[in-house]
Amino acid sequence: MAKCPHCEKTVTLKKSEPNQICRETEGVAKKEVMYSCPHCEKVIGFGFFLGGVLTGRP
Numbered sequence: 001m002a003k004c005p006h007c008e009k010t011v012t013l014k015k016s017e018p019n020q021i022c023r024e025t026e027g028v029a030k031k032e033v034m035y036s037c038p039h040c041e042k043v044i045g046f047g048f049f050l051g052g053v054l055t056g057r058p
């Protein structure tokens with residue numbers, strides 16, 4: 001299990017669990033994503049991936 005670096009509560013990327021990390025995406029073809037803690041709402045990290053027309057990802 002992963003822990004938030006800010007509040008040290010358990011977080012997960014699994015969608016079925018209540019402590020799932022919040023993920024916000026921005027962009028169409030080249031997406032940028034921001035992860036935030038579901039407990040304290042502080043940002044955990046950023047990333048980007050190719051999506052949309054290229055991979056069919058939402």
Ligand SMILES: [Zn+2]
Nearest residue numbers: 004007037040
């Ligand atoms: Zn937190």
